[in-house]
Amino acid sequence: MPEGNPLDMPDQARTALLQPEPAITTTGAPQRTGSTAGGSRPSRIYALDGLRLLAALTVVMFHYMALTGRWPGSDSRARFPATYPVAAYGWLGVQLFFLISGFVICMSSWGKPLQSFFVSRVVRLYPAYWFAVIATTLVLALNPHGLSPLSLSDVITNLTMFQEPMGVENVDSVYWTLFAELRFYLLFAVVAWRGLTYRRLLFFCCAWAVASALVHQSDSGTLRMIVMPDNSWCFIAGVAFYLMYRFRPNLMLTGIVLFCLAASLPGVHSTWEHAQERLAHPVPYWPVIVVMAACFGVMGLVATGKLSWIQWRWLPYAGALTYPLYLLHEYIGWEIIGSLSPHVKPVPLVSGVIALMLALSWLVHRYVERPLGKRLKQGLQKL
Template sequence: MPRERQERGNRIVVLDALRLIAALMVVFYHYVAFGEGWDGPQAQLFPVIFRPSAYGWLGVDLFFMISGFVICMSCWGRTVPDFFTSRVIRLFPAYWLGVLATTAVVALVPGGLAPHAWREVLVNLTMLQWPVDIEHVDGVYWTLWAELRFYLLFALVVWRGLTYRRVIAFCCVWATAALLAKGYGSGPVSDLLMAQYCWFFIAGLAFFLIYRFGPNLLLWGIVGLCFAMGQHTAMQTWRRTLQYVGHNIPGWGVAVLITVFFAVMAGVSLGWFHRIDWRWLPAAGALTYPLYLLHESIGWEIFHHLQHKVDRWTLLTATVAGMLLLAHLVHRLVERPVSKRLKRSLNTAFAQVRAGDTGNSRHPDSSTQPRLSNASQPAPEPAAPQLEAATAAPGN
């Protein structure tokens, strides 16, 4: 039987480092290798860093793997309202600012990217532009729709209560359904199941189970399947990226990086990096989401207008540093305060829903009912489901 690992009091800070690495990979892919912003081939403008930057899109796959690990870890023992609240306050405050800031920059700076219609911007604020066929305000937002689909699917397990068996079953069912959907071609079911990217989310879930309960053959089998399928789907993406980078980048680099990602996540799950506790890493990890949201279109506008006035290396370095500073300000001045207010509001709303479900209505003319001023007090949270370590599948 797998044994539940005791949770450490501190966070797994190495994941913050991996998130920052993944974000910077995407940033350099868009700034150095992707065919936008600069007048002239980037392979000649940045000959030293062009080739490694051309693999930066793989940072998204690392993000998805980290997301599977972290979501499973943070949702253990939580209810669906808790899960919903945590995702809303994590995703939307910085995203709303990113949409508005990018829209404003693109609209106000002439001669660069084409501005978006205000109706498209409104739809983008919901994060649901993809299913209604509205263009993203910023191209990187496509990954957020992938995250939302993962949350939607995983909410089914959260609703029942996370246990070892249920997460294992979810991984197996999702993988099987994705394979079948992929075999029948593209369509709504295939899109929902993310047959192209689900392997990295599933691998993250399996790695968390290894971290919490210890390794066994079943979990390593799930990881091995995800590794094989992830290699396959990543090579498909690599073939499409060649048209964007405008240069032939060897495919073996993709295989190497995917292998490194899986090896590092295996190390995280086995506790190899538990001694890494540098205090600055959580602060650095907090920059990744706003950096990811803001860097692409705004950076391209900067390059478009300043590349003939400023040395390109100086401009690239200053833009990356400026985006990191902007991400820090967004985290401190927007994410933190807005998330706190949004959390209070959502907790109040869910408390009122629970009170309504139990028949505790509040009539203004009834002196026997609680006063309206108490409506904002959240109802007690239901007891968290207990882990089923004793009834989990045969293990080590």
């Protein structure tokens, strides 16, 4: 049963306590043993696997088809006239990642001690990341005409995943999101330490939202690093969506989600402005609002069980590719594109590079993440 006094929960939450208790499966998804008012729910949320891969592919499209200066001879819009208007907004896939992360962390941590939370995060993040840091560095070092690799000292520091607060450049620019994830985990661990309950997570969401709003204009780099006022809103909304999923929606949770959507817009507007500097041709801002609303909307469908009919068996395999694909695609992909672009047409080249990255991602998952993660988990559980 969920911890905490039922009197501390809203009516919908108390009603949920009367239903058969969901078990936490090895995949981290709630498994309801009986029907609820909204119908029975599956033991795995397949839609999240598909959304994760979709988010990763939009980021890949942004890097391969939208950024200027990566294709010699002409700009990206000239090479990809049909896809450029979509690819130029691919950076919003990161916001969808953060929404999913807030949801999944609650789902996988509920009812588990803090040590299990710590072990699961280390096992999930580090094996593929270590491989990606080393592989990216080697590719850059072996291509003297491409990007320059970092010094050995900086590469070693990158292996900690804490290079940003240490003032060390990322081996690959996409790694900035990993430090954002780490900060979310550290904040979330404060709640997980006492045990997850509806009331504690609700307080966590509200307290973090207030802190984010107050710190938004702060000049303190330390406060901004801890609170993450530009990116916190999607994590907070993801947590609220999970509470909807576990205890059913109510006015409070709906208000938190809508507040987070509105509060996230200044941060994504700043990112949109920064993206304009990296694009060959500017794109309007209004689609950013539409895409953000769509991301929140689809997570609302997940939270209310409206996507539980999606149970395609290939989706878990697609979800397994997401993290390695995200880690490996950018700099390694650019090196391949830069070398082959004089000889291969843009569309076949990008299609081939994406296929190669997906294949490499599967190999990393199969031969790095799984075996190394298993050994790492066994070692950490003995502490």
